[in-house]
Amino acid sequence: MNADTNPFNRSFDHMEALADAIGEALQAPVTIEDANHRLLAYSKHDPHTDAARIATIIGRRVPENVIGSLWNDGVIPRLMETDEPIRVKSIDEVGLGDRVAIAIRKDQQVLGYIWALEVSRPLDEDALRLLKLAAGAAKIKLLRLQTQRSKEDEERRDLFWELLTGRHPTALQASARAKSLGIPLPDSFCVIVFQFRTDVNDTLHRQVHYMITTTQRVRPVFHAISGSRLIVLASCANPSRLAANASDFVTSFFQQIHDRFGSSPLEAGIGAVHDEITAVEQSYREALTVLQIKAQFPSQTGSIVHYHELGYYRYLPYFLEQKRLHRYENPALKRLRAYDREHNANLLETLELFLACGSNAKEAAEALHVHTNTLSYRLKRIAEIGGIDFANMDQKITLFLDMKTDKWSDAEPL
Numbered sequence: 001m002n003a004d005t006n007p008f009n010r011s012f013d014h015m016e017a018l019a020d021a022i023g024e025a026l027q028a029p030v031t032i033e034d035a036n037h038r039l040l041a042y043s044k045h046d047p048h049t050d051a052a053r054i055a056t057i058i059g060r061r062v063p064e065n066v067i068g069s070l071w072n073d074g075v076i077p078r079l080m081e082t083d084e085p086i087r088v089k090s091i092d093e094v095g096l097g098d099r100v101a102i103a104i105r106k107d108q109q110v111l112g113y114i115w116a117l118e119v120s121r122p123l124d125e126d127a128l129r130l131l132k133l134a135a136g137a138a139k140i141k142l143l144r145l146q147t148q149r150s151k152e153d154e155e156r157r158d159l160f161w162e163l164l165t166g167r168h169p170t171a172l173q174a175s176a177r178a179k180s181l182g183i184p185l186p187d188s189f190c191v192i193v194f195q196f197r198t199d200v201n202d203t204l205h206r207q208v209h210y211m212i213t214t215t216q217r218v219r220p221v222f223h224a225i226s227g228s229r230l231i232v233l234a235s236c237a238n239p240s241r242l243a244a245n246a247s248d249f250v251t252s253f254f255q256q257i258h259d260r261f262g263s264s265p266l267e268a269g270i271g272a273v274h275d276e277i278t279a280v281e282q283s284y285r286e287a288l289t290v291l292q293i294k295a296q297f298p299s300q301t302g303s304i305v306h307y308h309e310l311g312y313y314r315y316l317p318y319f320l321e322q323k324r325l326h327r328y329e330n331p332a333l334k335r336l337r338a339y340d341r342e343h344n345a346n347l348l349e350t351l352e353l354f355l356a357c358g359s360n361a362k363e364a365a366e367a368l369h370v371h372t373n374t375l376s377y378r379l380k381r382i383a384e385i386g387g388i389d390f391a392n393m394d395q396k397i398t399l400f401l402d403m404k405t406d407k408w409s410d411a412e413p414l
Contacts, residue, residue, distance in 0.1 A: 007025050007133075008137035012137070019041035022114065022116070025127075028119065028123065029116070030115065030116050031043075032112060032114050032138060033056075034111070034145070035110045035112050035113075037113075038061045040112065042056075048117070048120065051094075052097070061214075061216075062214075066091075067214050071260055075101070076260075079102070080110055083105065083132070085128045085132060087099075087100055097117055099117045099118055106143060111139060111143065111146060112138065116131060157224050160222035162177065164284050174277045186221050186235035188274065190234055190273045191231065191233055191286070192246060193231050193291060194229065194250075194265040195229055195268070195269075196265050197228065197265075199228050200229075204261075204263055207257060207260075211257050215249060218234040219235045231287075246270050246306075268305055269286075269288065269289070269307070271287040271307050289310070289314065293316070293408075296407060297404075297407070301313060319405045323402075323405060333348065333386070333403065333406070336348050339385050350382065351382050351403070353367050356400075359396065
C-alpha cells in the first residue's frame with residue numbers, strides 16, 4: 001500500500017502534524033489521546049466542534065464526567081476489545097456530539113485513542129478505513145512516547161519512595177532532588193493507601209494506573225505499588241478542600257474500579273493533610289495506622305477513612321509502645337484473665353462490652369443477650385476479682401484503653 005491509498009504512510013515530525021493529517025483526510029475535527037485519556041494532539045482550524053472536545057483541549061485531558069459517561073454507555077469497554085472503529089452516539093448531558101473512535105493498540109495493549117467528530121455528515125466506509133490506517137501510524141508515535149514516559153514514571157516512583165521512607169530529612173534537600181528531575185512538589189498533600197486482597201499484578205496495575213490518571217477529584221502527584229497496597233500522594237488546588245476531596249476520591253475509586261474492571265480494594269486509609277514535604281513519611285504512617293486499626297476493630301472503625309477520624313484509637317500504638325517498654329500489664333485485667341482461664345468464664349468480655357456501652361447496664365445486657373440481673377452479678381464478681389471501682393471514671397477509662405491496647409498488640413506490625 002503506497003501513500004496514495006495510505007496518506008499516513010510517511011514520517012510526521014510530531015503528533016500534532018499527524019492529527020492535522022488525519023483531520024484533513026477525514027474532513028473532521030480529530031483528537032488523539034493516550035490510554036488514560038490525556039490529550040496528546042488535536043487537529044487545528046476546526047470551525048465546528050462540541051463542548052466535550054473544547055473542555056478536553058483546554059484541560060489537556062478528557063473531563064472525568066465525559067469518561068464516566070463513555071464507560072456507562074459501554075463505549076470504552078468496546079474500544080478496549082476491538083481493532084475496528086466504532087460509532088459513538090451523542091451524550092447531550094456532557095456535551096458530547098456524534099463521533100467515531102478507534103483504539104490505538106499494540107497486540108492486546110491499548111496505547112491510546114483517536115476520536116473524529118461527525119459534525120456535518122457521518123463518516124463513510126472510506127473514512128473508517130482511513131481512520132484504521134491512522135491508528136497504525138499513531139501506534140509508532142505512542143510506542144516512543146510510552147518508552148519516554150516509562151523512564152519518567154520510574155524517576156517519579158524513585159522520588160516518591162525516597163519521600164515515603166524519609167530519605168530527605170529537610171525540605172531543601174527534597175526540593176533540590178525534585179528540581180533535578182523536573183518534578184514540582186505540592187504545597188499541601190495527604191497520603192492515601194488502598195489495601196487489596198492480593199498482590200497487585202500487571203493487569204490490576206494497569207487498571208489502577210488508569211483510575212489514578214483519569215481522576216480529577218484530587219491531583220495524584222505520585223503513586224506506587226507495594227505488594228497488595230496502592231500508595232497515592234494526593235493534592236488539590238484548594239488545600240482546605242483536600243481532606244474532603246480525598247474522601248470523595250476514595251469513594252469514587254472503590255465504585256469505579258469495581259464497576260469498570262470487577263476489581264475492588266478491601267479498605268483505604270488517608271493520612272493527615274500536611275504542608276511540609278518532609279512529612280510525607282508521617283502521612284504514610286498515619287494512613288497505614290488507619291488500615292491496621294480498621295482491620296483490628298472493624299465493627300467500631302469500619303466506616304473511618306481519615307486518620308483524624310480515629311479519635312483515641314490513634315493513640316493505641318503509643319500506649320502499646322509504653323506498655324512494652326515498661327513490660328506493663330494491667331493487674332486487674334491480669335486477675336480477670338486468669339479467672340476466665342481457670343473457670344472457663346467470660347468476665348473480660350463482659351467488662352469490655354459494659355465499658356463500650358458507656359456503663360449502660362441495660363444496653364450491655366442486651367448486647368450480651370443476658371438478663372440485667374445476670375449482668376449485675378457478673379459486674380459484682382468483676383469488681384471483687386479485679387479490685388475495680390465502677391464509680392471511678394479514671395479507672396474505667398484506664399481499663400478500657402488497656403483492653404484496646406491488648407487487642408492492638410495482636411495486630412500485625414506496620
